[in-house]
Amino acid sequence: xxxxxxxxxxxxxxxxxxxxxxxxxxxDADTLNVLLLTGSLMGTAPDLDFLPFFIKHRSLKLVQNxxxxxxxxxxxxxxxxxxxxxxxxxxxxxxxxxxxxIILLGTWSHFLADSFEYGIGWLRPFSQKRYAVWNYPEERxxxxxxxxxxxxxxxLKIYVKSRTFPFEIVxxxxxxxxxxx
Ligand SMILES: [Zn+2]
Numbered sequence: 001x002x003x004x005x006x007x008x009x010x011x012x013x014x015x016x017x018x019x020x021x022x023x024x025x026x027x028d029a030d031t032l033n034v035l036l037l038t039g040s041l042m043g044t045a046p047d048l049d050f051l052p053f054f055i056k057h058r059s060l061k062l063v064q065n066x067x068x069x070x071x072x073x074x075x076x077x078x079x080x081x082x083x084x085x086x087x088x089x090x091x092x093x094x095x096x097x098x099x100x101x102i103i104l105l106g107t108w109s110h111f112l113a114d115s116f117e118y119g120i121g122w123l124r125p126f127s128q129k130r131y132a133v134w135n136y137p138e139e140r141x142x143x144x145x146x147x148x149x150x151x152x153x154x155x156l157k158i159y160v161k162s163r164t165f166p167f168e169i170v171x172x173x174x175x176x177x178x179x180x181x
């Protein structure tokens with residue numbers, strides 16, 4: 001899933017969480033918006049490990065035995081710890097509790113989406129095994145190296161045929177529909 005889909009999913013789980021817990025009765029509109037924005041950004045936050053990966057390899061191409069998904073920010077435990085830190089921050093207020101919950105839901109929605117095809121090491125660092133619903137499309141692992149824009153274009157050509165792509169479309173449309181109501 002690409003950044004728009006991850007943000008859309010982060011937004012959807014945050015909206016649901018705030019609705020189910022009747023957060024609108026506890027916070028003012030500004031605070032609710034801060035929580036929604038945080039949750040949406042958390043949906044894509046684990047992919048920030050693209051940056052150190054890019055700096056290390058000077059390439060976004062798949063490098064044998066190294067993937068940006070093998071970095072700490074793609075470990076669910078990492079974000080569980082961050083969300084607990086948030087939960088116990090700000091003098092343990094109700095806002096802090098919600099912040100912790102939103103961080104956990106947003107980032108873990110990312111890992112669920114990544115588990116469709118790429119696979120996530122849910123038990124890291126205790127086990128390196130990656131869990132995926134479907135196998136990684138084979139073409140992706142044999143992509144040749146191109147300059148960045150060309151690489152992204154080649155990636156998209158394969159990505160639109162992947163099984164994750166329809167989920168991404170649905171997530172973005174659903175988020176747009178919720179945002180419009
Ligand atoms: Zn990811």
